[in-house]
Amino acid sequence: MNDQTPATRHVPDRLDNPLRSALFSWPSLLLVVAVAIFVANSLASPYFLSPWSLSDATFNFTEKALIALAMALLIISGEIDLSVAAIIALASTAMGFALQFGIDTPGLVAIGIGTGLLCGAFNGFLVTRLGLPSIVVTIGTMSLFRGISFIVLGDQAYKGYPESFAFFGQGYVWWVVSFEFVLFLAAAAIYYVVLHRTSFGRRIFVIGNNATAAQFSGVRVERVKFVLFCLTGLMAGIASVLLTSRLGSTRPSIAQGWELEVITMVVLGGVSILGGAGSIVGVVIAAFIMGLVTFGLGLLNVPGIVMSIFIGLLLIVVIALPIVYRMVRK
Amino acid sequence: MTQTLSTLAPLRLLKLREFWLAISIAVMIGAIATRAPSFAAPANLADIFNNTAILMILALGQMVVILTRSIDLSIAANVALSGMVIALCNASMPWIPVPLLILAAPLLGLALGAINGFLVWKLDIPAIVVTLGTLTIYRGTTFLVAGGQWVNAAEMTPDFISITRIQLLGLPLLSWFAVVIAAAFYVVMTRTPIGRSIYAIGVNPTASVYAGIDVGRTKFIAFCISGLVAGLCGYLWVSRYVIASSETAVGYELQVIAACVIGGVSIAGGVGTVGSALLGALFLGVINSALPVIGVSPFWQMAISGAAIILAVVLNARAGRKTGRIILKRAEAVS
Amino acid sequence: QTKIALVVKSLGNGFFDAANKGAQEAAKELGDVEVIYTGPTTATAEGQIEIINSLIAQNVNAIAISANDPDALVPALKKAMERGITVISWDSGVAPEGRSVHLNPSDTNLIGETIIKLAADYLPDGGDVAILSASSTATNQNAWIEAAKKVLPEKFPKINLVATVYGDDDSVKSTNEAKGLIASYPNLKAIIAPTTVGVVAAAQVVTDDNLIGKINVTGLALPSEFKQFIDNGASQAVALWNPIDLGYSAVQIAYQLATKKAEAKPGATISIGRVGSITLDDTNSAAMAAPFQFDKSNIEEFSKIY
C-alpha cells in the first residue's frame, strides 16, 4: 500500500460511558414517570398502598403486557399485529369448544396456546410468504379470527371450566403474588435475554433498521419475521388461557380493543413504531405505568374513558418530551 | 376528460384495478339479486349508497392521509367528538340555525385534525403514534364534554335531524354530501398543486424535498383534510343515527382503513385514487347490506368481511407485483 | 358510613342515569350512605371486572351490579364476597354463585309476554314480527326473548316470529340490523326491541323509510327518549318499568344486606322503603312490578319524569 499512509491508528471500542448513556436512556425517563405516578397514587388514595390492592392492580395489565413483550419484538422488526385481541377470542373459543368434549386442564391449555400459535403462523404466512403489509393483513385477520369465534359461539357462551383451570387467572403463587404476575416477570426476563443477549435478538434489530441490508448480509429475514408472528400469536394464546381462566367463561367478544392498548404499551416503552429500536425494560416499565395509572384513577372512580385521556396524553407527552427538549436546547 | 384520466391517475394498472373492483361489486349485487330480487331495485341500491355515504367520505379523508405515508387512527374519535359538540350545541341552544352548525362541524374536525398534523409536522412523531394518542384523548373528551351523558333524538331539534333526509332528485341529502365531497376530492387530488404534492411526498419524500415541497406541511394539510371531513361526518353521523355518545363510531377507524385498502390504496403511500377509496367503501357497504338480506346469520358477518379484506389485499398485491426490469424483453424490442 | 357501588352496564345510557337518580334518592333517605355510580364506557365484562377490582380495593360495603355477562363476572364478584363485600345484581343478573341477591325489574315471563303482547295488540290479523335485541350476551334480554318464544305458540298463534338479531346496544349496528330486517322480510309488521337503544334506532329507521303505519316498532323504551316516535306514529305503544324505582330498590336492598338488617336466603322478605318489599325465591332472586305501558295517552306525562 501507499507508504505515506500513517501507521494504522487505533480506533477505540467506544467513546461514551455506558453507565452515563444508560442513565439518560428512555427506560430511565420512564422509570421516573412510573415512580412519580406511584407516589401520586399513594397520595391520592388511602387504599392504594395495600398489598392486596397492588396485587389486584397487576391483573389489569399482565395479560396485555405478556402480549406486549412479543409485540415489542415484532414492532422492532418493522411489522405489527393488530389481530392479537381477536386471537385471544378465537383461542378462548377453541378451549371452550374442546371443553365440550371433556378435555381436561392440561389439554385446554395446550389447545389455547396452540390456537394462538396457529393464528400467529397464519399471519406470518400471509406477511412473509405473500409479501403483504402486516398492518393490512392483521386488520383482515382481526375480523376473521373474531368472526370465526362468533360463527362458533353466536350468542352462546362456554362455561364450566374445571376447578383446576381457574388457577391460571385467579391463583396465587405466594401470598399476594399471583400466578399471572410471576408468569409475566418470568416471560419478561426471557424476552429480555432473547432480544438483548442473543444473536436472534440482534437480527431482529438489524431487520428493523434495514431489512434489505439484513437480507444481503445473510439474515433469513422472512424466517425471523415468521417466528416473531408465531411468538406474538403464542403470547396471545397464553394471554387467552389466563383471561379465560380469570373470567371462567368464553364469549366471542372478550378482549375487545386490546390490540391498541398493547401497542400503546409497546410504543410508550420506547419501541420505535418504525422499527429498529426499543428495549424490553422500557416495555415492562410502560406496562407498569399503564397499570398504575388505570388502577390509581380507578380508585378515584374515574371512568375508564377518562383514564384513557391520561394514557393518550402520557403517550404523546412522553414521546414528545425528548424531542422538545432537543429542540429547545438547540 | 378520459384523456386526462389516463395520465392523472398515475397508474394504468390501478385503473384496471378499479375497473375490476367495480365489476366485482356489480357481480356481487347481481348474485344477491338472484336470491333476493328486491336487492337490485334502484330504491334499494340508492339506500345502500346512502348507508355507505359516511364511510365513503371518511375513506376519502383517510386516503389522503395514507397517501402521505401516514395513518389517521383518530378519524372515528374525531367523528364522535365533533358530532357530540354539535349535538350538544343543538340540544342546549336550539335557536342556532342548523346550517351554521353544519358549517361549524367540519371546522371543529379541522381543528382536531390540525392537532394531529401539527404534532406530526413540528415534533416529527410518527403519525400512528400521534393518532393512537389522540384517538383516546378525543374519545375521552367526548365523554367529558357531555358529562357522560348521551344526546338522544328527543333533545335534538327536528331540523337538525331531518336536513340530511331531505330527498333531492331521488337521493337523500346525505348521499349528495358524499357526491359533492367526492367531486371536490377529485378536483383537489388531480388538479391542484397540493393534491399532487400529497401524492409526491407519498411516492418519494426525499425527492419531494428536492422538488420544493415542504413534506411536514403537506402532511399537516393532509391531516387537516381528514379532520375536516371527519368533522362533517360527525354531524352527518349524529343526524343519521340520531344519537351522540362517546361510543359513536367506536372502532370505525379500522373499517375506514379497510375500505381504503380494499380499494387498493397502498399503505406504503403514494398510490390510490378517489375512485379506489369510493369503490372500497362501497364494496364493504354492499357486503354489509347484503348479508342480512340473503339470510346469512349475523354471526357470519365479521368473518366474511375479514376474509374479504384479506382476499382484496392478496389480489391487489398480485396486481401490483413488480414485474422486474425485463432486460431480455427490452433487448428484443430494441433489436 | 356505608359505601354502595352502583355498577351499570355502560355509562351514558339514559336508563341507567335514571336508575342512578333513584339510587341517590335512596342514599339520601338512608342517611349514612354514599352511592358510587360507576361503569365502563363500553358494555363489556372486562371493563366491569376492572371496576370491581378497584371497588374491592376501596373497601366498599356493597356492590350492586347490572351485569354485561352473567358468567365472566362471577370470579371477580366471588373475590369481592370473600373480602366481605355484599354483592347483589339488578336489572341484568349474575349467575347465583356470584351474588347474594338478584333483583329483576319485573318478572321475566311477564316481560317476555308483554313485549309480544305489545306487538300483538295492534296486529289483530297476526303477521310477521322480528326481535332486535341488545348484545347477544345480555342476560336479561336473552331471558325475556326465551320467555317470549315460550308463550308464542299458545297465546299468540297468529304471530310469526321470523328472526332475532342483535344490535349490541350500539345505534349504528341497531340501525343496520333494523334495515336488514326490513329488507329481508317484506311482510314484516312489527319490530320488537326489548332494549332502550335498539327501540329508538328501529323507530328512526321506520320513520326515515316512510314505513309509519306499515311497521309498528315496540319494545322497552324510556319515555323521554321515545316520546317523538309515539307522537309520529312509528310506534303505538312501548313498555318499561320505572328505572328510578329500580335503582332505588337496588340500593335499599344492598344496604339492608350490608348492614345485616336483612339476610339473603330463599323465602326472606326485604323491605325497600317507599317501594314496599320483595320476597326472595329459591334462587335468591326477586321481581319488582309489572312493566308499565306507555302510549299516546300517557307518554307526555312520563317523558318528563324519566
Next chain:
Amino acid sequence: MSQPKLTLAGVTKSFPGVRALHEVSLELYPGQVTALIGENGAGKSTLVKVLTGIYQPDAGEIVLDGKPVSLGSAHKAFELGITAIHQETVLFDDLSVAENIYLGHAPKTRLGTIDWTLMRANARRVLADMGAGHIDAETRLRDLSIANKHLVAVARAMSIDAEVVIMDEPTAALSHKEIEDLFVLIELLKEDGKAVLFISHKFDEIYRIADRFAVFRDGEMIGKGLIGETPQNDIIRMMVGRSVDHIFPERAPAIGDTVLKLDGLSHPTEFDDIGFELRRGEILGFYGLVGAGRSEVMQAIFGLTRTSRGAMTLDGAPFAPHSPADAIEAGIVYVPEERGKQGVVVDLPIVQNVSLPSLKKTSRQGFLRMAEEFALTRKYTERLDLRAASLSQNAGTLSGGNQQKVVIAKWLATQPKVIILDEPTKGIDIGSKAAVHAFMAELVAEGLAVIMVSSELPEVMGMSDRIVVMRAGRIDAVLDNKNLTADGLVKRAIGAHEVAA
C-alpha cells in the same frame, strides 16, 4: 473576464458533530463549467444542497447577479434560476414523466388548477429539445430504464429556465454512451451562457469538460483556478494533502483451479444462458452498460434471485443457493452496488455491521459475546485502515469510502472463497479507490477468487485478469485482458461490433 453569475462568500454549514462547510467562497461564471473536486465527505453535496435551498447555511452570503439572495426553500432556488441534478436520483417512480419534470412548477389554468394538457406538451418539448424525444411524457417513470430516468432528471433541471445548472456526480450511475450524451448537453448549456457547476471524482471527465476548478478539503475551499493551467497532480495534492499516484497495483497472478462454474444460467426475464468459470487467485471483471444485467447475475449467484434454468458448481459440487445465507455458508459473498440500502445498516454501530454475518462464530449457543465481536471487527477494520472515531459509532456517520470499507470488512470476516464486488469504487474518491484496488490485489494473492463488476473502463482494464462483457442480459464475450482496447470493449458493450463485422 465577465462578472461571476453566482458568488458565495463565507458560507458555513454544520451538522451535529460535523462541520460540512467552513467559510467557503466560490464563483460561478456564465458560459463556463466549474468542476468541484474533493474527497468523499469534503462537503460537495452539502454545498449543492445549500445552493438549491434544501439546507440553510449557518453563515455566509450568496450573491446572484450582484444581488444578495436568500434561498429559503427548493422552490425559491429554482424561482431564482438555480437548478440541480442531485447525486441521488430524486424522482417519483409512481408519477408520469411529465409530472416528474414539472412537479412543483406545473403550468396552471386560469382557475388555478393544474393544466395537464399544457404540462404534457411542455414536457414533450423539453425532452425533444435535449434529444430525448424517445421518452413518452405519459409513461410512468417506473417503467423507464435507468439511463432514461437519468435523462428525465436532466429534463427536470432543464425545464426550469435556469441560469445556474449544478450537476452532482451525474456520471456515477451512467455508462460510456450516456456520459457522451450528457457532455454534448453540457456543451449546449455553455453555449447558452449558463453557469455550470460540475462535480465528479473522475479526472478524465473533469479535464474534458471543465474550464475552472475548485478543490474542497474537510469543508474548506483549498484552491481554485483554471483547469487548463493546473496539472492533475497538483489538484490531487490539494485534495488529499499528499500526492496519490493512482497506478493499478502490479500483480503476479497465480491462477489456480476453478472455484465457481456457471453453466447456462437463465432467468425468465432478466438474463439468459450465462456461463463462465472463476478460478482461484483471479480477478474476473464484468463490463457492460448500466442495466446490462450484471448485478442480476451476481445476485443470482448470491441466492437472491431465483433462476429458471442452468446450473452452478462450487469447488466441483453442485451449488444452488436459495438465499444469501446459503451462499455465505458456501463461501460466496457479495458487496452490493447500493451501499446505503443494501450494504451497511446506517443506524447500527460499525461493530454490529461487521459481525452480522459472523454472528454464529462470535456468539456461543446463540448468546452474544461482545468482546469477540469487537475483536473480530478490530482485526478486519484495522487491516482496511478504517477511519472512525470509535467502533460503536453508527455506520451512517462514516463517509462513503469508509462505509464501503465496513462492508468489505464484514465479508472478509466470514473468510469467503469468492468475493463479488459490484461497482466497488462507485462514488469513491481517488484515495480510497486506490486503497480498494490495492486491497483487491491482496485478496487474490491470498488465493481468493474475485468477481468485479464495474462500469468504469480504466478500472476493468486495470484490474482484471479476464473480462466478461455483458449486453442486454447475455454474455457477449469472455476475453483475456491482453491487448484489449477501450474502444473495442465499448463497442462490444453497446453491440456495435456485430454490425461492423
